[in-house]
Amino acid sequence: MLPQSAHIVCYSPKHRPAIRQILVTIGWEERYIQGQLEAVETLARDAEHGGVWVAQVGDSIGGYVSLQFYDWNRLAQLHGLAVDPIFRRLGLAAALVQQAEEFARQKGGRGVYVDTPVSNTGARLFYLAQGYVQDYVMTAYYDDDLDGVTFLKLFNSSP
Numbered sequence: 001m002l003p004q005s006a007h008i009v010c011y012s013p014k015h016r017p018a019i020r021q022i023l024v025t026i027g028w029e030e031r032y033i034q035g036q037l038e039a040v041e042t043l044a045r046d047a048e049h050g051g052v053w054v055a056q057v058g059d060s061i062g063g064y065v066s067l068q069f070y071d072w073n074r075l076a077q078l079h080g081l082a083v084d085p086i087f088r089r090l091g092l093a094a095a096l097v098q099q100a101e102e103f104a105r106q107k108g109g110r111g112v113y114v115d116t117p118v119s120n121t122g123a124r125l126f127y128l129a130q131g132y133v134q135d136y137v138m139t140a141y142y143d144d145d146l147d148g149v150t151f152l153k154l155f156n157s158s159p
């Protein structure tokens, strides 16, 4: 259950160092961190199509999610999601994703999709637990030897 001291709030640039620290802590390569942080800034500035939220736990930032909404097909894409290992399995990611889904629903969206490496068992189980279904595998999406898998939640087919 979400700790009482946890709140989901909109991203502001003051959260950037904390997001960077989470990504360093979980061992991401610098090129991926840079890409994430650039996407976070871009999406946070685009109030029409982008959204970034952080999970504040007391004085700490426990995690973040970023999302982009596409007008052309009314689907939203989760661009980034990570929770600090010390705050895992408390429901932070579920609360962050619910916030992002709510944004997509308010835009009139049909659903949300997300890509993750096939090797990311924790994330795959997390998305299944949130009602996403596994869709397609894209060969070499992340690197020559790392395929990606897309998970999709269509609002009309989900409870």
Ligand SMILES: CC(C)(COP(=O)(O)OP(=O)(O)OC[C@H]1O[C@@H](n2cnc3c(N)ncnc32)[C@H](O)[C@@H]1OP(=O)(O)O)[C@@H](O)C(=O)NCCC(=O)NCCS
Binding pocket: 026, 081, 082, 083, 084, 087, 088, 089, 090, 091, 092, 093, 094, 095, 114, 115, 116, 120, 121, 122, 123, 125, 126, 127, 129, 130
């Ligand atoms: C995946 C991740 C975001 C989940 O964050 P979290 O805050 O721990 O997730 P939640 O507490 O909201 O989990 C909700 C449910 O999802 C499932 N779940 C989450 N992590 C899981 C794991 N590692 N193994 C199995 N099931 C998991 C469980 O059903 C869980 O409910 P439960 O704790 O009551 O069993 C986190 O492990 C993480 O940051 N991983 C590294 C970065 C990453 O992989 N990001 C996603 C890339 S697309």
